[in-house]
Amino acid sequence: MKPIPGALSIGQDIELHGTRFQVNAFDGGAVVLSAPGSAPAMIKIGALYADPSFKILDQPKVRRRFTGSSPLFDSLPPAVRDRARWLEGHITEVLDGVALNEDAERPPRSEYSVTVHSLRQREKSKCAELKLLGEDISFSTFQRLRIAYEREGIIGLTDQRLSRATPLSGQTDPRVVEALQTMLERNIHESSGTLDRLIHQVRHQLEEEHGVGVVPVPSRATFHRLVKKLAQGRHATGSARTRRTLAQQPETPFGSVYPVRPGELMQIDSTPLDVAIELDDGIIGRVELTALVDVATRTICAAVVQPTTKAVDAALLLARCLTPEMMRPGWPEAISMAASALPYRSMRSIDERLEGAADKPVITPETIVCDHGKAYLSNTFKTACRSLGISIQPAHPDTPTDKPVIERTLQSVGTLFCQYVTGYLGSSVERRGKNAEAQAVYSLVEMQDLLDEWVVTAWQNRPHEGLRDPLSPQRVFTPNEKYAALVSVSGYVPVPLGPDDYIELMPAEARVINSYGVKIRHRVYDSTELNPYRGQGSGINALKDRWEIRWDPYDVGRIWVRNHHDGGWITAYWRQLHASPQPFGEDVWERGRQIVATRTGNRASEEAIKAAVDGLLARAAEPSPRARKPSAQDRRTVARNKATSKHDWAPPEAEKPTPPMDKTAPENDLSDAELAKIVPLKIYDARAEAERWW
CATH class of the missing domain: 1.10.10 (Arc Repressor Mutant, subunit A)
Structure with missing residues (x-):
């Protein structure tokens, strides 16, 4: 029996583990093999084909017939293609008895019958026929073309110089x-x-x-x-x-993770916003955009604009992610959650905070991928994630392909949002228009409002190419539609935040409670609630008997001291808050310290820094002709601080201690002493945000 190419038949010789066997018989799903000098053996056919050492010997050659289109063959000149097809017809007649494009049922001509004449005889007959047709092709040339056709198909019948791959470097040394x-x-x-x-x-x-x-x-x-x-x-x-x-791209194929539920994998990053912002007093500056994106739904869970990204910004970004975006005056009802594609009724029955929420889902992060920026590797951000049960996954250094979703999302914000905003600077200097900075009209707060409205209105309802249905690739989901599809399977679990959770998001340090209070960053904070603990240790060995302190970089007027003895938090106010009705943040304080250090060359005292900061604020607010003109750095620092102090974050309601009075006043005048006017920066109240946002 003639062996069939690619098939195992009785009588064929095979090789298994280096030994030559012959196929004797088939028994159901097994095959009987025999070798000289050994007894017959039986092996399952599936195990035989799965063995990497298995090989069929004396396998008849399979002729490759390229009857379909080939990009390489189709790119050749028409004359070359026509001659190759003409040769293919004659060669296939020699091989099979009937030309390729002829009727298969037509009997072969007598000189090309495969049962009567050998291959050599048929080749000689074809050469004689071609000579009569005017094609003088020698016998050796025809054999070479026939072998090339069996090995490479119709492309082997063309001039190989037309399809030969040349070395990349040519003939260069x-x-x-x-x-x-x-x-x-x-x-x-x-x-x-x-x-x-x-x-x-x-x-x-x-x-x-x-x-x-x-x-x-x-x-x-x-x-x-x-x-x-x-x-x-x-x-x-x-x-x-x-x-x-x-x-920096990896040489291996890019690895991909496909989350199947909202919040399973998120990515966070920061980038300079391509829009000039009017910070304060006409100062024009650039700001940074920090965003947190859910990979499964491509939802921009939170996005904040700040002069510079700090650890507390990244931490508060988590609070915004876990808090509903409430409807604001002027927003159309069409972008409310009740009128959106989100399953509002079922989620509203679980989480009452969604009453009056905008069309953006609340997603609880499980894992966050970040780069090696200081804000994301800081203890503040790590502690915030740890307190919320979030896992941090740092990307490989200098490998943007580890977090491609957030990288592309930040670029999309520039093309879909920033370029339409007045004061757009372009993605680079060569793309910047003439006097683009002079067109800046929006403040930091106004830019944040515009960005929030754009995320809810445009981004969440825009079809995203990364959200195509794998079973119906022609359908593209929006982030809200994808969230609605996934949340119906994974479920919705709200995570409310309280005042203590908010304080846990602040930067932390360890300090001693002295007789005069707590000193941090050359500032002294005090409160009557610290009286029982002055000069005492916290009893925490890990802190070296010091006390845990939390502070807000955007408001130096207060700190929070963890009560390691009785539990809870103690709010302590800056001792000189009564002399500073205008609050300022850490940037202004550090700038004042630099001014004093440059002037005196010694370590700055609290009073000297306080005087320098007051002078800086006064000069920047009301410059006098006789006063020293503030430098560009001074004006920029004050502008950034004022812009930051205008955000709508409210302090937790649980913290309303009476601020300390001026200790320099005589004791007999305490009854008439005027309490210090507290003007703290508005900060983020994660617990009551749903009721009082905007």
């Missing part, structure tokens, strides 16, 4: 190619230059390794063509930023 590749790798982190610099570097490298004049350097035109081939996709003489980004 391999030493020149190696030197050029070395220079391209070395220039990844250097500033971009021209091709002339690259030629000079390669020539210098060749002279150092092989000597002057030993390796001939190709001409300028040849070198340009060589660089174009070897540096393709590297931006060797283009954008240095793009070149570094491409070099």
Whole structure:
């Protein structure tokens, strides 16, 4: 029986574990094998084919017939293709007795019958026929074409010079190619230059390794063509930023994680916002956008705009993610959660905070992927995530492909939102218009309002390419529609935050409660509630008997002291708060310390820093002709602080202790002493936010 190509039949010889066997019989799903000098053995056919050492010997060749279209063959000239098809008809008639495109039921001509004549006889007959047709093809040439056709198909019947793959470097000396590749790798982190610099570097490298004049350097035109081939996709003489980004991509296929429920995987990052903001007193500056994106639904769970991203900003971003976005005056009812694609009724029955919420879901993070920025690796952010049961997954250094969703989302904010805002600066200097900074009209608070409304109105209801249905690729979901589909399977679990949760999101330090209070950042804080604990230790060995302190970088007027003895928190106010009716943040305080340190050269005292800060605020608010004109850094610092102090975060209701009075007043005048006017910065109240937001 003639063996069938690709099939196992009785009488065939096979090789298994280096031993030659013959197939004797088949018994159901098993095959009987025999070898000389040994008893027959039986093995399952599935196990035989799964064994990597299995091989069928004397396997008849399978002729490859490329009857369909091939991009390589279709790219050849028409005359070449026509001749190849003409040769294919004659060769297939020799091989099968009937030409490829002829009727298979037509009997073969007598000189090409495969049962009467051998292959050699049929080849000689074909050569004689072609000679009569005017095609003088020798017998050896026809055999070569027949073998090429059996091995490569119809492409083997064409001129191989037309389809041959040429070396990437052509005929250039391999030493020149190696030197050029070395220079391209070395220039990844250097500033971009021209091709002339690259030629000079390669020539210098060749002279150092092989000597002057030993390796001939190709001409300028040849070198340009060589660089174009070897540096393709590297931006060797283009954008240095793009070149570094491409070099940081992993060589292996990109790994992908496909979360199946909202909050399973989130990504966080910051980027400069491409819009000029009017901070204060006409100061124009740039701000940073920090966003938290859910990978499963592509929802922008929270996005804040601040002059600079700090650890407390990243921590408070978690609170905004866990808190509903409430409807604001002027927003249309169409973007309310009750009128959206979200399952409002079922979620409203579980979480009463959703009453009057806008069309943006509340998602509880499980894992957050971040880069190695100081704000995300700080103890403040780590502690906030730990208190909420969130896992942090730092990305690999200099590997933006570890968090591609947030990287692309921040770019989309620039193209879909920023470019339509007055004061748009463009993504780079070369894209910036003339006097673009002069068009800035929005303050930091107004920009935050615009961004919040855009996220709810546009982003959450815009079809996203990353949310295509895998079973129906033509359908694209919006973030809200994807959330509605996933939450119906995974469920909705609200996580309300209280005042203690809010304080836990603040930066923490360990300090001693002295007789005069708590000193932090050269400022002294005191409260009557600290009286029982002055001069005492906390009893916490891990803190070296010190007390845990929480503080708000945007309001230096108060701190929170954890009561390790009786539980809860103690609010302590700045001792000189009565002399500073205008609150200011850590940026202004540090700037004042720098001014004093520059002026005196010694360690700054609290009083000196206080006077410097007051003078700075006074000069920036009401500059006097005789006063020293504030520097650009002074004005920028004050502007950033004032812009930050205008946010709508409210302090927790549970903290209403009486601020300390001026201890410098006589004791007999305490009854008439005027209490210090407390003007704290508005901060984020995570517990009551749902009722009092806007």
